[in-house]
Amino acid sequence: MAEHHEGLIYAMVLSSAADREMTDSELQSMGAMVRNLPVFDGFDEEDLPGATRACAELLNDDDGLEQALEFIRTKVPARLYETAYAISCDVVAADGAASQEELRLLEMIRHSLDIDRLVAAGIERGARARHMVG
Secondary structure, three states: OOHHHHHHHHHHHHHHHOOOOOOHHHHHHHHHHHHHOHHHOOOOHHHHHHHHHHHHHHHOOOOHHHHHHHHHHHHOOHHHHHHHHHHHHHHHHOOOOOOHHHHHHHHHHHHHOOOOHHHHHHHHHHHHHHOOOO
16 A cells, blocks of 8 residues: 555545544545545555554544644645545535534644645535535
């Protein structure tokens, strides 16, 4: 597994676990992104459960959140920071509602990856638009 794959998966898991509940729609969204996004080319989908578990275990540590954010920042190259933020937003939007915890976590990811606020707003709006239901 490429390092950036692992970092991107941690970004998705972190976003899904922010409200302490990983919903089926969030997990399905993660699987669909791994299968369909070019950034995951070469990633073996069979590795997804193990990477998800590793991130969840890290989050159990006292400073797990900080460790996970640092992991994402070091494993994902800077040119993919916006991609990491975008897939995090898509995971949060997958179940149709964003909790305060999820919104706060997105803010933490944005700051950790030094994503400009206007760029982030565009990414967030795109995620919202993609996950609207009729």
